[in-house]
Amino acid sequence: MSALFGSCIIGQSGGPSAVINASVYGSIRAALDSGCITKIYGAANGIKGVLEDRLYVLDEENAVELERLKYTPSSALGSCRYKISDPSVDDTDYKRILEIFKKYNVRYFFYNGGNDSMDTCNKISKYMAESGYDCRVMGIPKTIDNDLCLTDHCPGFGSAAKYIATSFMEVYLDAHVYDVGMVTVVECMGRHAGWLTAASALASEMGQGPDLIYLAERVFDRDRFLADVCRVYKEKGKCMVAVSEGIQYEDGNFVSMAELSETDGFGNAQLGGLAAILARMIKEKTDAKVRSVEFSLLQRCAAHVASLIDIEESFLAGKTAVIAAVSGVTDMMVGFECDRNDGYSCATKLIKLEDVANREKKVPDEWINAEGNGILGPYIDYAMPLIQGETKLDKENGLPRFAKLKKIQAK
């Protein structure tokens, strides 16, 4: 295939992570080296920025600041949660995207995100192909939730897992200093998949982690949960619990929502606050001091404790998408194929966008114990390599020196 000359747009979408900008930097580096990408635009707030003609000229940024993107958390270009319609129902957005692509002679579109973003990417890719507009569209995975299909794991997961395991070890020590009964409930992100919550088992592997772990993959049984906690507490005088925000009762209701509407009905449709709810349940059943901790936003933005493996792989994913596109590939997402038999190695692969869009990967059932309150060895073997190595983040005044972009608007 002959070289396709033109500009590219890089966009970020969905919830941010500690390493999503490492992917953007990988794409920028590869685009600068491509020989045929003539201009590098960043979409402000993902696809919304394309629709609203808000593009940043990334090749005019300072090189040192761009390099700092590798260690800067959250979406430096801005993100969105915009759901693009089906083009057969309403093609307004697509026409507008095509118009913008033509305006800036965009021949490469790179979209960095999770399930929903891959759906957006897939739809745009198909529309461009049908329109006969020559543009290569590539997805770059990102999600701390680690729930994208057909890839060994997702960029962003390793760093969030490292934050969770590290923080669990620290909270474990904190929760064990007094010789009084103490139960600690820690809530981790994950609405439908328990990958992140399971990372607490890495702390247990180090001898300083939770006694009980409940993932969103298994039905949550209130009585069994309380019996578990009481048993461990009786044995040890302490109990530490890790729980996915998305645990559900057998009827499919989120525990957080069901219990809230039962008690005070803040009526707030967001998840969260689950740890406090479970802590209250436990308090009614034991004489223990019960504490609840919610890692909240910290688990997805804690770049200061990001995994170097995750940073490098995220960079690689961004770079690979550009190199593949320049070589003629389109309509694919970059994925990882890993070998853990003799150490750990990771290679990129390409997956059809339509095969990953809107699908979710759960923690395999056989990686969860029979009782549904613990994580088994295969998960440890899977996740441990992904949290290795420390960030090389610059410090200034003892604090992180994150990238500061000029964000020059394209005309």
Add this chain to the structure above:
Amino acid sequence: MSALFGSCIIGQSGGPSAVINASVYGSIRAALDSGCITKIYGAANGIKGVLEDRLYVLDEENAVELERLKYTPSSALGSCRYKISDPSVDDTDYKRILEIFKKYNVRYFFYNGGNDSMDTCNKISKYMAESGYDCRVMGIPKTIDNDLCLTDHCPGFGSAAKYIATSFMEVYLDAHVYDVGMVTVVECMGRHAGWLTAASALASEMGQGPDLIYLAERVFDRDRFLADVCRVYKEKGKCMVAVSEGIQYEDGNFVSMAELSETDGFGNAQLGGLAAILARMIKEKTDAKVRSVEFSLLQRCAAHVASLIDIEESFLAGKTAVIAAVSGVTDMMVGFECDRNDGYSCATKLIKLEDVANREKKVPDEWINAEGNGILGPYIDYAMPLIQGETKLDKENGLPRFAKLKKIQAK
């Protein structure tokens, strides 16, 4: 003064910190080098361990593990919140302590803690002197709250401040990725003093911190608070707020308690949950998406992001207490005297235990802005040197390798 031969007890008390064990390690090192301390005991769970004859033989621990104490958070010996009675009212505890001291020929007692611990230390010191039992008693300061008097600052504060400033920067970036209205309320520890909450201003100094900061030192006015938030939100479309858990209304009631009893009355006497309460107030007044984050236990145990200055100073405090005691000093707490005129330097000094016990140091009023919603330059100049440098914590499997003590019980 001639050398006093005998054993020592080191105890830890009150809430743990990221560096309290660095002080214990400093004391152990100095005791090993003292030439007259014949045996080093650690009190299990502070003064409770002394009363219950639960002592660990620290000189039989592995040297490498002991050195790891420098980078291990929480009280490795265990802590307590035991309030010792006034000896003139009830001297049972004191008689028992003297009995244990005699049993183990304890001639040195080092107690590592905050306000209450210095009170315990002071009472024991006075009792031993009155009893004519030759024992040197020294306090080693520790509190993330930074509220001990007569010392420039307290070991533990710098690391907690570094965690808070770092996390604020990361949450700031996370809270600014979407082009939709967003208010984020972050709650920091501090019941009576706002030293920790004010550390969020270090993040603002880096351009990635809160817009509004409310300390426990100033009366909290709900209407003014909501007006502040709405004003910033209107201007910027975002607003980030830092707030001390201990903010109070004019009538002296904690905001967290007052609002809880008004709404759902969980009746839980612990503070916390304040951020969620304020978030709800803001939600009623704006169309913004409002998020609440509570740093919770993490701010006092996050050793992975501890300040090296804080670690070294904590070590120095523990060491100095022993060296002073061996040279004949008793009844004192180690404090810091710092010079920030030409760089930063810190020297130890000795302060009478009775002068620090039960007293609290607040953030100076002139370091808070007139509106009571921001922090001024002098605080930045004060706190910035205390968060410098990175921990040298060993890693294993990409996770912290904290000290593991054998904890051999003394017979």
